Amino acid sequence: xxxxxxxxxxxxxxxxxxxxxxxxxxxxxxxxxxxxxxxxxxxxxxxxxxxxxxxxxxxxxxxxxxxxxxxxxxxxxxxxxxxxxxxxxxxxxxxxxxxxxxxxxxxxxx
Amino acid sequence: xxxxxxxxxxxxxxxxxxxxxxxxxxxxxxxxxxxxxxxxxxxxxxxxxxxxxxxxxxxxxxxxxxxxxxxxxxxxxxxxxxxxxxxxxxxxxxxxxxxxxxxxxxxxxxxxxx
Numbered sequence: 001x002x003x004x005x006x007x008x009x010x011x012x013x014x015x016x017x018x019x020x021x022x023x024x025x026x027x028x029x030x031x032x033x034x035x036x037x038x039x040x041x042x043x044x045x046x047x048x049x050x051x052x053x054x055x056x057x058x059x060x061x062x063x064x065x066x067x068x069x070x071x072x073x074x075x076x077x078x079x080x081x082x083x084x085x086x087x088x089x090x091x092x093x094x095x096x097x098x099x100x101x102x103x104x105x106x107x108x109x110x
Numbered sequence: 111x112x113x114x115x116x117x118x119x120x121x122x123x124x125x126x127x128x129x130x131x132x133x134x135x136x137x138x139x140x141x142x143x144x145x146x147x148x149x150x151x152x153x154x155x156x157x158x159x160x161x162x163x164x165x166x167x168x169x170x171x172x173x174x175x176x177x178x179x180x181x182x183x184x185x186x187x188x189x190x191x192x193x194x195x196x197x198x199x200x201x202x203x204x205x206x207x208x209x210x211x212x213x214x215x216x217x218x219x220x221x222x223x224x
Contacts, residue, residue, distance in 0.1 A: 034212070043201055043215040044153060087153065098143075098213060102152040 003027060004090050006101035014109055017078045021104045023088030024070045033064055033071045034089040038103065044087055047073075078108045112136045114216035116202050122222045123192055131187045131219045133202030142185045143203040143213060144177065146170070153201065159185065160208060192223045 006023045013019050025033075033050035048055065050062040050071050061074040071090075075082055088101035115134045123129050135142050144156040157167040159177055174190045185204075189196055199220050203213040 038153075041199070043217050045215070046212055049212065098155060100145075100153040100155075 003099040004088055004101040006086075006088050006104050008102055008104060010105040010107050012107045012109060013078055015078055015080060017108075018074065018076045019078055019106065020072055020074045021086055021088075021106075022070050022072050023090075023101050023104075024068075025088075025090045025099075026069070027090070027092050028069065029092050030069075030090045032091045033062075034098075035060075035062060035071075035073050036087040036089055036100075038085045038087055040085075044089075044100075047086070075106075078106075080108050080110060082106060083108045114202055114204055114214055116200075116216035116219050118219060119217065120220045120222070122224065125194055125223055126191050129189050129192055129221065131189075131200050131202075131221070133185045133187070133216055134183050135185055135202065135204030136214060137183070139204035139206050139214075141165075141205045141208045141211070141213075142177075142179070143205075144187045145201045145203065145215075146198040147201065147218075148195075148198045156187070158208070165208070189221075192221075194223050197221055197223045 004025050011019055035047040036044040037047045038044045048057050048062050050064050052064055054063045059076045063072045085103040085105045087103045090099045117132045142159045145153050147153045155168050157171045158165045176188045178186050199218045201218045202216045205211040205213045
């Protein structure tokens with residue numbers, strides 16, 4: 001079973017739409033969670049950390065559900081510039097490596 | 111803003127040749143990492159490095175790979191005898207400390223093995 005699983009998409013949405021992605025993880029010892037964004041042929045860039053109580057950064061909201069072992073990312077009022085692949089990242093405590101999901105591709109259309 | 115820098119941006123090599131990919135991590139960071147991403151696939155962890163030694167490595171990081179911090183600033187990944195399937199984007203990352211600390215990625219080196 002994969003450490004981290006994501007729906008590859010693509011999610012095709014119009015500008016202004018609200019879109020949500022989920023990501024499931026298999027290791028119950030997972031302790032830290034992040035969403036990264038990757039543009040085509042570029043490096044992953046941190047979008048936001050995911051905290052146990054959920055957190056918001058502008059149009060972006062991240063949630064963690066430990067019981068069901070998934071994290072989510074909600075994007076409100078989508079912009080064209082949000083078009084990218086969103087990578088779910090999980091680390092297991094005390095291990096110095098990140099497990100990346102395969103990414104979910106988002107296309108925001110005018 | 112401090113950043114991780116990688117050179118070269120693109121490396122072309124013949125199968126069987128040795129390549130060295132170079133990275134300069136963010137200056138106050140103590141943990142260093144290499145990842146690879148084959149075109150169209152996910153980012154895969156290769157190795158983490160702390161205090162001048164490997165702290166974790168994946169199954170991908172076999173005997174043909176090695177890492178080194180030859181001086182106070184550079185962090186290198188050497189592939190001894192490249193194979194066609196080594197063609198990928200190689201990302202270096204660094205973090206202030208290990209565990210749950212955020213990793214910052216360099217722009218990557220695209221390795222093309224012919």
